[in-house]
Amino acid sequence: MEYKDVEEALIDFRDKKGWQKYHNLKDLAVSLNLEASEVLEIFQWEPSDHELTTSERDHLEEELADTLIYAFYMCNKLGVDPLDIVAKKMKFNQKRHWAILLLR
Helix, strand or coil, rough: CHHHHHHHHHHHHHHHHHHHCCCCCCHHHHHHHHHHHHHHHHHHHCCCCCCCHHHHHHHHHHHHHHHHHHHHHHHHHHHHHHHHHHHHHHHHHHCCCCCCCCCC
């Protein structure tokens, strides 16, 4: 599925539900953050090498999808293609240099 197909399906779904009135940038940003927090919650209190169970992996995929959906809605609202802005950011990051601080 191409991004434009995904975008059209998301907008069609939103419009059929009558949710357009809630899709302003502020509310989409809040929802994006809440969904990202649900991604984090899956890992809460687990060691960094924790192997996800099948159930946890399925849950993670659902929450990642929710997060992406809100990001896609924000991109639609801004009139930008998410693949283009990711490519732009990757190009920018290639020129950046990060200092790694090791605290002892």
